[in-house]
Amino acid sequence: MNKFWTILSHTYLTKIKAKSFIISTVIAIIFVVGLANLQSIIDLFSGDGKDEVAIIDESGGLIDGFVENAEQANDEIDMVVYEGTEEEAKTAVQEDEFKALIVLSLDDTGLPEGTYYANTISETGMQSFFEQQLQQLKIIMASQQSGMDPATLMEINSPVSFEVVPLDEAAKTSEELNQARGIVYIMLFVLYIAVMSYGQMIMTDVANEKSSRVMEILVSSAPAITHMFAKIIGIALVGLTQVGALVLVGYFLIQSKQDELMGGIFEYLGFQDVSISIYIYAIVFFLLGYLLYATLAATLGSLVSRVEDAGQMMIPMIFLIMIAFFIAMFGLNAPDTTLVTVTSYIPFFSPMIMFMRVGMLDVPVWEVAISIGILIATIILLAAIGARIYKGGVLMYGRSSSFKDIKKALALSKKE
Amino acid sequence: MTLVINQVTKKFGTHTAVDRLSLEIPEQEMFGFLGGNGAGKTTTFRMILGLIDMTEGEITWDGKKIDYKKSHLIGYLPEERGLYPKLTVKDQIIYLGKLRGMNKNDALSELEKWLERFKVPDYLNKKVEELSKGNQQKIQFISAVIHKPKLLILDEPFSGLDPVNVEMLKEAVLDLKQQGTSIVFSSHQMQHVEELCEHLCILQKGKPVVQGALRDIKRSFGKKNLIIHSEFPLDFLESFPGVVKYKALAQGCELQIENEEISQNILAEIQGKGFLRKFELEEPSLNDIFIEKVGASYE
Numbered sequence: 001m002n003k004f005w006t007i008l009s010h011t012y013l014t015k016i017k018a019k020s021f022i023i024s025t026v027i028a029i030i031f032v033v034g035l036a037n038l039q040s041i042i043d044l045f046s047g048d049g050k051d052e053v054a055i056i057d058e059s060g061g062l063i064d065g066f067v068e069n070a071e072q073a074n075d076e077i078d079m080v081v082y083e084g085t086e087e088e089a090k091t092a093v094q095e096d097e098f099k100a101l102i103v104l105s106l107d108d109t110g111l112p113e114g115t116y117y118a119n120t121i122s123e124t125g126m127q128s129f130f131e132q133q134l135q136q137l138k139i140i141m142a143s144q145q146s147g148m149d150p151a152t153l154m155e156i157n158s159p160v161s162f163e164v165v166p167l168d169e170a171a172k173t174s175e176e177l178n179q180a181r182g183i184v185y186i187m188l189f190v191l192y193i194a195v196m197s198y199g200q201m202i203m204t205d206v207a208n209e210k211s212s213r214v215m216e217i218l219v220s221s222a223p224a225i226t227h228m229f230a231k232i233i234g235i236a237l238v239g240l241t242q243v244g245a246l247v248l249v250g251y252f253l254i255q256s257k258q259d260e261l262m263g264g265i266f267e268y269l270g271f272q273d274v275s276i277s278i279y280i281y282a283i284v285f286f287l288l289g290y291l292l293y294a295t296l297a298a299t300l301g302s303l304v305s306r307v308e309d310a311g312q313m314m315i316p317m318i319f320l321i322m323i324a325f326f327i328a329m330f331g332l333n334a335p336d337t338t339l340v341t342v343t344s345y346i347p348f349f350s351p352m353i354m355f356m357r358v359g360m361l362d363v364p365v366w367e368v369a370i371s372i373g374i375l376i377a378t379i380i381l382l383a384a385i386g387a388r389i390y391k392g393g394v395l396m397y398g399r400s401s402s403f404k405d406i407k408k409a410l411a412l413s414k415k416e
Numbered sequence: 417m418t419l420v421i422n423q424v425t426k427k428f429g430t431h432t433a434v435d436r437l438s439l440e441i442p443e444q445e446m447f448g449f450l451g452g453n454g455a456g457k458t459t460t461f462r463m464i465l466g467l468i469d470m471t472e473g474e475i476t477w478d479g480k481k482i483d484y485k486k487s488h489l490i491g492y493l494p495e496e497r498g499l500y501p502k503l504t505v506k507d508q509i510i511y512l513g514k515l516r517g518m519n520k521n522d523a524l525s526e527l528e529k530w531l532e533r534f535k536v537p538d539y540l541n542k543k544v545e546e547l548s549k550g551n552q553q554k555i556q557f558i559s560a561v562i563h564k565p566k567l568l569i570l571d572e573p574f575s576g577l578d579p580v581n582v583e584m585l586k587e588a589v590l591d592l593k594q595q596g597t598s599i600v601f602s603s604h605q606m607q608h609v610e611e612l613c614e615h616l617c618i619l620q621k622g623k624p625v626v627q628g629a630l631r632d633i634k635r636s637f638g639k640k641n642l643i644i645h646s647e648f649p650l651d652f653l654e655s656f657p658g659v660v661k662y663k664a665l666a667q668g669c670e671l672q673i674e675n676e677e678i679s680q681n682i683l684a685e686i687q688g689k690g691f692l693r694k695f696e697l698e699e700p701s702l703n704d705i706f707i708e709k710v711g712a713s714y715e
Contacts, residue, residue, distance in 0.1 A: 216498060217560075218515065223484050
């Protein structure tokens with residue numbers, strides 16, 4: 001146990017002190033700070049005054065209602081009635097005096113129509129905004145022409161009441177679903193990134209000790225399995241330190257801008273009133289998922305002789321986690337499908353997919369228990385096989401780094 | 417604390433790396449392993465350390481199997497040198513020392529003593545990758561002995577060192593032996609084994625071809641070397657009965673003879689033929705024995 005701690009703390013401290021770790025953590029923190037201030041940043045860039053849009057009304061009677069409605073609906077836009085010819089107005093737009101020009105007129109039936117002029121028409125937001133405004137104006141005018149009472153019109157225009165109610169009492173309401181979706185989203189991303197980056201870290205670390213040949217001294221001092229798990233957990237702690245730093249920064253940011261964030265992006269992500277059980281599931285599946293992939297990474301890392309070959313070994317692992325990630329993403333919109341249900345029991349996928357199901361559906365506890373059970377059994381099995389491969393693999397040197405080496409490594413650790 | 421290797425066999429698939437090896441290495445002894453490349457020396461060491469399991473047989477130390485509970489009593493210098501290139505000598509040795517059950521302060525004070533002894537005290541805070549290969553090897557050696565092991569396994573300890581450093585390391589090894597460490601080491605170079613070991617074993621293709629005390633091995637080998645310097649031609653001795661090998665030298669010749677009686681026959685033969693400068697009967701060198709037993713193909 002003593003040696004376990006020695007290796008663990010050595011792994012942890014050398015990683016924490018490494019320049020690459022410090023730099024990547026700082027970058028991540030900057031990213032988080034940026035994300036929290038996203039609204040201010042957007043405002044900063046778009047805050048340089050309103051867009052001025054010129055308007056010419058050929059019919060004479062449309063302009064008041066249109067300008068009023070448009071400015072009310074979008075306070076980023078300033079409508080300017082242009083007192084000149086259409087040609088002059090177009091030139092003004094070309095000279096960047098105005099963002100765009102709208103020419104309104106009436107068609108044969110007395111209903112409004114419009115033309116939108118701008119230097120480029122790639123920015124579709126403003127175009128469709130004016131199109132909508134004109135459409136509304138048209139509806140009002142058309143209904144007035146047909147003699148409809150304005151109150152009826154209001155009635156027609158008010159949104160329809162459409163409620164989604166699940167009959168199964170335990171099923172989640174659509175509100176709960178939206179909230180769960182946010183946290184599931186985050187967890188999927190975090191697990192994906194953690195497996196990719198810390199898995200890589202474990203693998204290169206093992207490959208490093210092999211290529212510098214210090215491994216033989218290490219395994220003569222402490223059993224290979226102790227070494228392997230001290231490494232896995234040491235790097236897990238490195239990961240927790242990094243994530244912890246981010247969470248801490250995030251916490252202070254939230255504290256300082258609570259009002260701004262609550263109800264904004266946070267409501268969308270569903271952080272406010274998600275039940276505590278989903279956080280517990282998130283932690284459990286995250287830890288198990290990490291352990292599974294980390295064990296695989298350490299096992300594969302023990303097979304390569306040079307750090308350069310580690311990337312190659314990483315590929316199958318990346319595929320596994322990517323498949324899991326994409327199924328889970330697909331499942332966010334269709335959590336009830338057979339594919340999702342089946343894959344939520346398959347060990348390499350279950351940390352993501354079962355968690356997604358727990359978040360999105362009402363999954364019976366025993367189903368989750370089975371999935372976790374299979375996951376734990378697989379981790380133990382993989383650890384047992386991994387330790388054997390590791391024991392042989394760390395003494396094995398060669399140019400090749402194929403899966404045939406697994407057999408060779410196993411043979412080396414066996415009696416014959 | 418005798419190390420006993422009893423009928424040990426190691427097979428890798430169909431290939432037999434070590435074949436029924438039996439040895440006894442007494443306490444406070446220096447034991448030499450000789451053998452060409454692929455003779456099974458490193459495999460044997462790895463089995464002693466428990467890094468790989470043997471197919472058959474058993475290895476005991478002080479009557480018990482060696483496991484990781486004893487790793488603080490064992491020191492190992494692997495053939496492939498390896499240290500963390502990016503770590504300083506200090507961090508490196510403290511870490512490896514801790515893994516051998518030392519605490520930080522003991523490891524540091526021992527390290528300082530050793531660096532002083534190897535005349536490189538300023539290496540303490542240098543990164544290993546900044547050191548020359550020979551100096552890295554000194555650090556590697558320190559990592560193997562920092563915890564004062566009772567059993568020290570050195571796989572090719574002197575390869576790649578200049579003569580001054582070889583002497584320095586040899587002295588260190590002899591001192592450790594004086595302090596009660598049993599030392600097992602392998603070498604390509606006969607003179608090191610001849611100089612340092614009481615007992616030795618020559619391995620060939622996993623089989624021990626010669627083993628025992630150096631003196632006994634030499635005596636039982638039978639053949640002797642005879643060196644003659646003279647002022648008359650000696651080439652007729654090449655076909656003299658009892659002469660196994662003939663090697664011409666600038667001033668005479670060196671002969672290998674079947675037994676020491678032959679030397680007297682030769683002396684009788686060459687007397688009166690001219691001026692005789694030197695006539696010397698020598699014990700065979702380990703190199704002669706090695707070549708005889710392992711085959712002239714080596715080296």
